Amino acid sequence: MNVNTAHKITQQLLAAGHTLAETDEDADVIIFNTCCVRNTAEQKILSHIALAKQLKQHKPDLKIAVIGCLSAKRKINGVDILLGTDNAMDVVEKLGVAVRQLPAEQGTTAYIDITYGCENYCTYCIVPFVRGKLRIRPRAEILTEFDQVKDTAKDIYLLGQNVNAYPDFPKLLEELAQKDGDFTLHFLSAHPKDFALETIKVMAKYPKIAHDVHLPMQCGCDKILKLMNRKYTVADYLEKIRLLREYMPDIHITTDIICGFPGETDEDFAETVRIVQQIKFSAAYIFPYSNRSGTAADKMPNQVPFRVRKARATKLVELMRELA
Numbered sequence: 001m002n003v004n005t006a007h008k009i010t011q012q013l014l015a016a017g018h019t020l021a022e023t024d025e026d027a028d029v030i031i032f033n034t035c036c037v038r039n040t041a042e043q044k045i046l047s048h049i050a051l052a053k054q055l056k057q058h059k060p061d062l063k064i065a066v067i068g069c070l071s072a073k074r075k076i077n078g079v080d081i082l083l084g085t086d087n088a089m090d091v092v093e094k095l096g097v098a099v100r101q102l103p104a105e106q107g108t109t110a111y112i113d114i115t116y117g118c119e120n121y122c123t124y125c126i127v128p129f130v131r132g133k134l135r136i137r138p139r140a141e142i143l144t145e146f147d148q149v150k151d152t153a154k155d156i157y158l159l160g161q162n163v164n165a166y167p168d169f170p171k172l173l174e175e176l177a178q179k180d181g182d183f184t185l186h187f188l189s190a191h192p193k194d195f196a197l198e199t200i201k202v203m204a205k206y207p208k209i210a211h212d213v214h215l216p217m218q219c220g221c222d223k224i225l226k227l228m229n230r231k232y233t234v235a236d237y238l239e240k241i242r243l244l245r246e247y248m249p250d251i252h253i254t255t256d257i258i259c260g261f262p263g264e265t266d267e268d269f270a271e272t273v274r275i276v277q278q279i280k281f282s283a284a285y286i287f288p289y290s291n292r293s294g295t296a297a298d299k300m301p302n303q304v305p306f307r308v309r310k311a312r313a314t315k316l317v318e319l320m321r322e323l324a
């Protein structure tokens with residue numbers, strides 16, 4: 001989503017005659033499009049912003065804009081423009097550039113937002129607090145944007161924190177997959193609890209839909225899934241995998257896994273290892289649990305020491321390497 005926003009802002013500024021600066025020192029404007037899903041991302045962006053502010057002391061005309069999650073979460077002093085995720089695109093107008101309708105690009109990947117925000121409140125996740133409650137993008141807007149890109153884009157991604165929360169998502173997918181054009185349709189991300197059999201059937205039926213799915217498992221232990229408020233069990237998850245493979249034997253399944261969530265014991269982690277061995281994902285994004293203040297998990301008892309979280313993540317990464 002952030003890549004998509006950054007790309008659109010860049011295209012608008014380039015169309016208005018601006019150019020990309022080679023270095024920060026050469027820039028008249030520095031735009032930080034931020035993500036604060038993990039603490040390390042937040043700390044990194046804050047140090048980059050601090051460097052830009054130092055630069056501004058020698059170059060007072062330099063404009064600094066901070067947009068995205070981090071600006072929704074905290075006040076950042078000493079910058080010129082501060083915009084949250086909902087109005088991040090307004091940065092273009094705030095820089096004095098008129099927003100225009102741009103032609104679709106050739107041979108690229110196109111991203112189309114279908115939902116914004118999320119209200120699942122997984123206990124580790126800051127997204128509902130920084131991106132707000134679930135909002136559904138009007139169908140007409142999605143169709144118009146799709147028609148603009150379908151003849152030129154090779155890969156079209158439907159985006160949302162939880163695309164399956166889109167009302168009757170299989171129907172939307174089916175409608176788009178029937179359109180003319182030499183494109184492949186993807187969607188990101190899916191929540192296992194809302195991933196319907198109907199979606200699997202539509203994926204299997206239409207050749208324009210890629211046989212790849214990112215289905216964040218987060219953990220392979222029921223006790224921890226409950227603490228995470230994921231609203232599915234390991235058995236539910238395994239059933240989705242079984243159905244995906246039954247309908248599409250060539251499916252590529254990728255996932256996200258958090259290691260060392262509060263309360264996770266060695267035995268709980270061993271269950272995740274066992275499930276990962278069983279499922280054999282095509283790829284997995286594995287992270288040590290990251291505390292985010294304001295989330296329920298941050299206040300949970302039995303926080304796992306950071307070195308243990310890291311050791312577990314390293315072990316799982318090594319296992320994934322072998323399996324892949």
Ligand code: SF4
Pocket residue numbers: 118119120121122125126127128161162191
């Ligand atoms: S579904 Fe995804 S975005 Fe929503 S709260 Fe859970 S982890 Fe965060």
